Amino acid sequence: MERREAFKKIGIMALAGTASLLFFNACTNNETETAVAPISENSANDSVAAPKSAREKLIINRQKVSMVDPQNPTDFELKHTPDLVLGTTDEKGNTSLTVGIGQKGIIHPSTPEHWIDYIKIFVNEQLMVDLQYMNLPIRPYGQFYLQLKKGDIIRVESGCNLHGIYENSITVS
Ligand SMILES: [Fe+2]
Incomplete structure (x- = not known):
């Protein structure tokens, strides 16, 4: 019984760890996508001037x-x-x-x-x-x-x- 209980605890911890990793990855990916999202050429908020020739x-x-x-x-x-x-x-x-x-x-x-x-x-x-x-x-x-x-x-x-x-x-x- 003790051995079965030990495997059960290990299984639950492994599942919790995987879920945490998936959640972390999801958050990280969202941040990355937001950070590199392209800005529309016609964006009204585009305050960066084009480089001078x-x-x-x-x-x-x-x-x-x-x-x-x-x-x-x-x-x-x-x-x-x-x-x-x-x-x-x-x-x-x-x-x-x-x-x-x-x-x-x-x-x-x-x-x-x-x-x-x-x-x-x-x-x-x-x-x-x-x-x-x-x-x-x-x-x-x-x-x-x-x-x-x-x-x-x-x-x-x-x-x-x-x-x-x-x-x-x-x-x-
Ligand atoms: Fe002149």
């Missing part, structure tokens, strides 16, 4: 800059300021807008370290065009066709990675 790291000035004396702009101001030319209107009512960066023949450089990194075109403060440029030998210049009416205000921004954001505006007459 080599190009983005070179964009160090996002300050808006105004001409000190618009009647007497310096060469430095002229080479950063968008040049805007309104052209003809086609039969569907789209008016040509030509945008270059730099005025009076003073052209902004386009080098890997110093370049115009974006232009944006707004009509009555509605963003219409948003273009980014790589730090490669390309000079920003473009022609666009916009539905415009008399009194519309076209504002164009140009961003220089080193010298900030310059702008120019024209009103449709």
